Amino acid sequence: MEVANIVLPAINQTNNTLSDNYSKNDKNVLKNASILKLPNTIVGRVKVDKNSKTMSSDSKDALKSLVDSLIGNDNSKNRVRAMDIQRVINIINEIEKKILILNMIPKNLDVVFKIDIGNKAFNIVKMYKDIEKELKIYHNQCTASGMDYTEDENYIELTHQYRTIIRRIYRLFLQDKQLYSRLYHSYKRRMEDEQHLEEDKIKKREVVSEELVRELEQEKSCKKFEMYIKEIKVFFEERLMESVEEEQKQQKKIERIITKEEQTNKQIHVVQNSLNETNLKRYHENKEREKIIDKLSNDLEAIRANSDKMKKRIIDTSNKKNDQTKMIYKQKTDALKAEIELLENQYNELILQNNEEELNLRKKSYKVEGEVENWIHKYDQEVGERHNELEELIKRYNEGNQALSIQRDRFKEVSEEYYQIEKRKEEERLEEERLEKIRIITWTNNAIRIQRVWKKFYAAHGPFRTVRIFFNINFIL
Numbered sequence: 001m002e003v004a005n006i007v008l009p010a011i012n013q014t015n016n017t018l019s020d021n022y023s024k025n026d027k028n029v030l031k032n033a034s035i036l037k038l039p040n041t042i043v044g045r046v047k048v049d050k051n052s053k054t055m056s057s058d059s060k061d062a063l064k065s066l067v068d069s070l071i072g073n074d075n076s077k078n079r080v081r082a083m084d085i086q087r088v089i090n091i092i093n094e095i096e097k098k099i100l101i102l103n104m105i106p107k108n109l110d111v112v113f114k115i116d117i118g119n120k121a122f123n124i125v126k127m128y129k130d131i132e133k134e135l136k137i138y139h140n141q142c143t144a145s146g147m148d149y150t151e152d153e154n155y156i157e158l159t160h161q162y163r164t165i166i167r168r169i170y171r172l173f174l175q176d177k178q179l180y181s182r183l184y185h186s187y188k189r190r191m192e193d194e195q196h197l198e199e200d201k202i203k204k205r206e207v208v209s210e211e212l213v214r215e216l217e218q219e220k221s222c223k224k225f226e227m228y229i230k231e232i233k234v235f236f237e238e239r240l241m242e243s244v245e246e247e248q249k250q251q252k253k254i255e256r257i258i259t260k261e262e263q264t265n266k267q268i269h270v271v272q273n274s275l276n277e278t279n280l281k282r283y284h285e286n287k288e289r290e291k292i293i294d295k296l297s298n299d300l301e302a303i304r305a306n307s308d309k310m311k312k313r314i315i316d317t318s319n320k321k322n323d324q325t326k327m328i329y330k331q332k333t334d335a336l337k338a339e340i341e342l343l344e345n346q347y348n349e350l351i352l353q354n355n356e357e358e359l360n361l362r363k364k365s366y367k368v369e370g371e372v373e374n375w376i377h378k379y380d381q382e383v384g385e386r387h388n389e390l391e392e393l394i395k396r397y398n399e400g401n402q403a404l405s406i407q408r409d410r411f412k413e414v415s416e417e418y419y420q421i422e423k424r425k426e427e428e429r430l431e432e433e434r435l436e437k438i439r440i441i442t443w444t445n446n447a448i449r450i451q452r453v454w455k456k457f458y459a460a461h462g463p464f465r466t467v468r469i470f471f472n473i474n475f476i477l
Contacts, residue, residue, distance in 0.1 A: 094174070101173050101180075102166070104187035105129075116186035121172060121179060128165045135162055 105125055106113055114122040135158045142149035149155040173180045 097174060097180070098170050101169060101183070104183050106187075106190060113186060116182055117179065118182075121183075124165070124168060124172060128162075128169055131158065131162050131165055134158060 105128075109122070109126060109129060117125070135155075138155055138158060139149060141147075142152065142155065173183060
């Protein structure tokens with residue numbers, strides 16, 4: 001048995017009303033509520049079997065007693081409201097979805113799973129798998145070396161990353177219903193394929209390896225865990241939807257309705273009084289306004305009479321001014337006609353002059369166009385010659401580049417040969433130096449040995465036997 005921390009996102013702050021309904025004297029309820037760690041998590045720490053991933057009987061009884069304490073018995077006055085019941089049911093459905101999301105992710109990610117859920121979701125799931133793998137490796141290393149991984153900063157950071165990526169996966173699949181359905185269909189199809197493979201293996205009577213057996217046991221344990229979560233969900237819904245003192249609730253509703261009606265009657269009476277007062281005020285205001293309207297109508301009639309008189313005066317003065325303007329207009333039109341005739345004569349004379357100038361200018365333009373055509377023809381000839389010269393230069397340049405590339409290749413070959421020759425010479429020189437050093441060392445060692453032998457024989461036998469000793473030494477050497 002081990003303690004498994006099932007990390008789920010926080011409930012909304014509105015769920016804090018559940019904790020207000022508990023009795024202060026009931027210590028067991030407060031203790032169980034602290035185990036749940038509301039409102040931050042729903043399931044805090046529950047004993048889970050490693051192999052089967054199911055709760056023990058003690059933990060089941062504790063969880064049921066916890067539900068009874070949270071919801072309240074039939075005779076309890078602290079039973080939660082219908083809104084809170086619906087909220088708890090929604091939370092349980094969310095728990096089931098979250099546990100199913102993690103179980104529906106395959107152990108080995110492949111291209112088919114990537115196509116099923118899309119690139120964005122696949123990258124997040126891949127990140128989750130990588131962090132989980134690193135966390136397992138680090139945990140195994142710490143346990144093998146005997147280290148306390150709970151106090152290690154790297155392990156704490158990895159666990160923090162693991163929880164954040166799990167929350168991110170929850171948000172991704174819970175907010176997007178289409179993505180959740182795609183994940184579910186992928187999981188369903190994968191389970192069907194695995195079932196068909198298992199049936200084919202049983203028919204063919206193939207020998208199954210230990211790893212495959214272990215994977216099948218893990219899948220069965222995951223299914224058992226999902227079934228147990230569904231049982232808990234059904235248990236929650238049955239306990240939450242039980243009838244609790246319906247008559248008392250109806251009486252309370254009736255009392256609330258009566259109090260609301262009394263309050264509304266008082267408000268209506270106050271509004272009627274205020275309406276009567278406003279009607280009286282408006283009656284007096286309307287009388288004053290009628291007096292003002294009568295005065296304004298009399299003033300309007302006087303203004304209309306004065307305006308008619310002013311209109312007659314303005315019409316007379318305007319007629320006189322129109323007669324004067326007509327006389328002035330006739331005089332001006334006669335003068336303008338005389339000016340127009342003079343200007344027409346001048347215009348005709350200018351047209352004749354302009355025609356002569358136009359002929360002269362056309363002749364000049366013809367000459368200029370001929371000269372321009374000659375210049376263009378010469379320019380085309382020069383450009384063609386320059387183009388031919390440029391082609392010849394490009395041809396020579398390409399030939400030079402080819403020769404240069406050949407020379408470069410030859411230079412590379414010669415440089416490699418030169419490098420090999422120099423390398424061989426250096427190796428020969430080093431070999432000669434090594435042999436010379438060996439020769440010198442052998443000479444020095446031989447000389448030292450001769451001197452030592454000579455000294456020993458000279459000290460032992462004296463100088464009169466030097467010749468014989470010398471021959472013995474040579475014989476020994």
